Amino acid sequence: MILVFSQTGQVARELQRRAPEARYLGRDEADLTDxxxxxxxxxxxxxxxxxxxxxxxxxxxxxxxxxxxxxxxxDAPGAMARACAGLGVPFVQISSDYVFDGTGTRPFKPNDPTGPLGAYGRSKCAGEEAVRAAGGSYAILRTSWVFSAHGSNFVKTMLRLGRSRERLSVVADQVGGPTPAGAIAEACLTIAEALIHDPNLSGTYHLSGTPDVSWATFARAIMAEAHLPCEIAEIPSSAYPTPARRPENSRLDCADLANFGLTRPDWRRELPHIIHEIGDTP
Structure with a gap:
């Protein structure tokens, strides 16, 4: 039986669809602050x-x-990984493109040096280090730009704003791979099962959707799929300042997914289904 921490997150909701027999722990049963x-x-x-x-x-x-x-x-993933190591069972940790500094234009490989730009990235990077240090069988799965019909994400925000506005300004100098939460869920289950049988597959892996696009290009695809006439104007990141710096290059090299028979999901195929599920297709 697989144990999943989270009940309501985007990936957790998709995991429940694919593995209803797994055990899911919410905050009432396992608070990550403890x-x-x-x-x-x-x-x-x-x-x-x-x-x-x-x-x-x-x-x-x-x-x-x-x-x-x-x-x-x-701290919480580190404690989880140590408990798993003690039991001799694999641990799968979802991480983020934010562990990188976002420089350059080539996709980041799993073994590239990390260099987070802000607090969130530093926290995820520290989580990776804690999982590796636990000494057990593990997979760190870095991903990017997660979207689904659940929770808060870019697709839902664009649909909400696109219904009420004629024009939106969207950052065009940040590039990455939008990733359906369902694909992440499937990968987590596949990787967990593989690690049960072959702990030597332990390591750090990347999963992001294809093709890589800017936020502005992704926004246009969302509007087109939802038949919304909202115009997308491209702006630089400097025109939309935020407390935390975002990496300009979030491209991820996902070649090592082949170890598990996995490939990058095409977000363009999943987008219509997700928009339909959200209920925004006219």
Missing amino acids: PDACARAILMIRPSAVINAAAWTAVDRAEDEEALATRINA
């Missing part, structure tokens, strides 16, 4: 594998609350 409680839950349940789909994702707020973000994104 890493020891998370470890105790693993030791008590004794699952065959653990997937951590819970995280602090408020990028800007992390600039003011870095200690709390680090507790949730680093």
Whole structure:
């Protein structure tokens, strides 16, 4: 039986569709601000594998609350990974493109040096280090630009704004791969199962949608698919300042997914289904 931390997040909701038989822990049963409680839950349940789909994702707020973000994104996964190592079961941790500095234009490889630009990235980077240091079987799955019909994400925001405005300004100098949460869920399950049988597959992997695009290009695709006439105007990041710096290059080299028989998902194929599920297609 697979144990999943999170019940309501984007990936957790998609995991429940694909693996309803798994055990899902919400904050009432495992609060990530209490890493020891998370470890105790693993030791008590004794699952065959653990997937951590819970995280602090408020990028800007992390600039003011870095200690709390680090507790949730680093201390808790570290405690989970150590508990898994003690039981001899694999641990899958979802990480982020924000661990990189976003320079250049080539896709980042899993073994490239990290260099987070802000508190959120630092917390995710610290989480990766804690998972590796635990000494057990693990997979760190870095991803980017997650979207689905659940929770808060770029697609839902664009649809909401596109219904009420004729024109939106969207950043065009940040490039990455929009990634359907369902594809992340499928990858987590596939990787967890593979690690149960072959711990030597442990390591850091990348999963992002294809093709890589700017936020502005992604926004245009959303408007077109939803048949919304809202015009998308391209702006530089400097015209839309935020408390936390965003990486300009979020491209991820996902070649190592082949170790699990996985390939990059085409976000253009998933977008119509997600928009339909949200209920915004006329």
